[in-house]
Amino acid sequence: LYVAGKPLDLKELCSVLSTRSKKKTKKIVKMLIEEYCSKRTALEIIALKDERYVLQLKAEFTPLVKKLVNRPLLSLGPLKTLSYIAFRQPVLQKRVIDVRGQHAYGHIKTLREMGLIIAERSGRSIALKTTDYFADYFGLTLETASMKRELRKIFGTGLKEEK
Incomplete structure (x- = not known):
């Protein structure tokens, strides 16, 4: 171990x-x-x-x-992008950029390099979702629906649902 x-x-x-x-x-x-x-x-x-x-x-x-550790794992911008992906996964990269702005391209690159998210081709689009490493790091279940329920419990019901 x-x-x-x-x-x-x-x-x-x-x-x-x-x-x-x-x-x-x-x-x-x-x-x-x-x-x-x-x-x-x-x-x-x-x-x-x-x-x-x-x-x-x-x-x-x-x-x-x-x-001993001077800085957090992620700064606020990438953390917000990661949380958006975790709550909405699988989510199209285009949607993440529309919601989070052009700077999210850099966030996505960083999150992929850290092994927290993966990008999968979905036709001509790219779908983003969290990895097993993400679930392990934050102590969440691997199964997406259960993970979303756990996140809602942690962060409350104040999360806006998208249409």
């Missing part, structure tokens, strides 16, 4: 452990989770949705780490 630097699903963990038994793998992961919980360490193993697991920094250490 540490070397992966990203969440791994049961299938990947089974492969690493050279076993086909998901039950055995779950048991090993559970033991690791308990071991990390019992130690005074800055890391923890979290069980994500969809039977995926990640090794991450414990929340209590976040303020300490924030002192």
